[in-house]
Amino acid sequence: MTITDSYKKMVKAQRGELTEAKVYYRVAEFENDEKNKRILLEIARDEEHQAQIWKSYTRQDVQPYRWKVPFYTLLIRCFGLTFGIKLLERDAHKGVQAYGAMRSDFPEAEEMYKIEKDNEDRLIAMLNDKPLDYLGSIVLGLNDALVELTGVLAGLTLGIQSSPMIAAVGIITGISAAFSMAGSEYLSTKTENTGRVKPLTSAIYTGIAYIGTVIALILPYLIVKNVFLALSVTIAIAITIIYIFNFYVSVAKGTPFRKRFLEMVVISLGVATISFFIGLIVNRVFNINV
Structure with a gap:
């Protein structure tokens, strides 16, 4: 993988993390259950932290995917927290193979993904979804x-x-x-x-x-x-x-x-x-x- 390819994948990962963070913050605004609100904010902060890690390598400010924020926010409101969040995470982490391919240029990529996924799975399991x-x-x-x-x-x-x-x-x-x-x-x-x-x-x-x-x-x-x-x-x-x-x-x-x-x-x-x-x-x- 060329340096240019690795850089593009890092920028894409950075945008993905920012998009997820934005969705979680947006959903937390209308969540009435205090426990769910706390979990959503915790996940959002984790996503922002991941985006900052990627930024330390890309040295670039990026914007979230605009259409995904309202789309997933509406999806969560219509079909529930667990479904919407898991679908968002599945979409966001289709690039797990990309993380693996980046290991030669960025050894921390795969481990970073595993830590983030474990944390999110733990938090999602705690949600109250009627x-x-x-x-x-x-x-x-x-x-x-x-x-x-x-x-x-x-x-x-x-x-x-x-x-x-x-x-x-x-x-x-x-x-x-x-x-x-x-x-x-x-x-x-x-x-x-x-x-x-x-x-x-x-x-x-x-x-x-x-x-x-x-x-x-x-x-x-x-x-x-x-x-x-x-x-x-x-x-x-x-x-x-x-x-x-x-x-x-x-x-x-x-x-x-x-x-x-x-x-x-x-x-x-x-x-x-x-x-x-x-x-x-x-x-x-x-x-x-x-």
């Missing part, structure tokens, strides 16, 4: 809605073959199931009584996740008249929801993405396929044409 406490409730509502409703809609597509009627039946089924699931989650959480999560809040998370998924899956039947096209769009939406949700979990909880994503897709599409053929049988046996 959405993660209720992640199990969200999983319950989301997963049940995906499996049950894709199956119901697939079965109705061949059994009824009328978009408005399928949408109506789907809405009634979905909303009823959402209240049922929310009630079950309330009773289940209350019975476990761990004290960490509130039964009513847990039920609300489950219900919202279920109803939100129901609306997304039924929407194609309200827009598209061709029931088979509507079903195709619904399945595409289901896969997209599964992808986004599993990406969130993999980042926030540090779990493998691919295996969980494929499992949910196979289950949802498997149930939909079985229900589709059940609908075909019902259509043939009862000769339903709506």
Whole structure:
């Protein structure tokens, strides 16, 4: 690696550290939890310190990446501290290979990265992030809605073959199931009584996740008249929801993405396929044409 290449990587690392510091300071401004605020400020100061170390080598004043500051700030506000911060750190440290490549010209690079990463992991683990406490409730509502409703809609597509009627039946089924699931989650959480999560809040998370998924899956039947096209769009939406949700979990909880994503897709599409053929049988046996 040439001296010019090493210098560019150092400047890039310096800008990255300043960007992270700016994000953490910005997020700390609207954080109400005092413990979280303290942790965010501590991480921000660590990032500034790292930037100063890089500056001692680059001898240059640099500016943060402007678009990243509002982007990650908004992301954290919408999806929670843990997800936003881990995604920011993952983006910022994609250059870990670059650190390794810089070892010949800058031996401290790899060790500096390891120390910084260990400190940040420790601090992030201390954050109080309410959405993660209720992640199990969200999983319950989301997963049940995906499996049950894709199956119901697939079965109705061949059994009824009328978009408005399928949408109506789907809405009634979905909303009823959402209240049922929310009630079950309330009773289940209350019975476990761990004290960490509130039964009513847990039920609300489950219900919202279920109803939100129901609306997304039924929407194609309200827009598209061709029931088979509507079903195709619904399945595409289901896969997209599964992808986004599993990406969130993999980042926030540090779990493998691919295996969980494929499992949910196979289950949802498997149930939909079985229900589709059940609908075909019902259509043939009862000769339903709506």
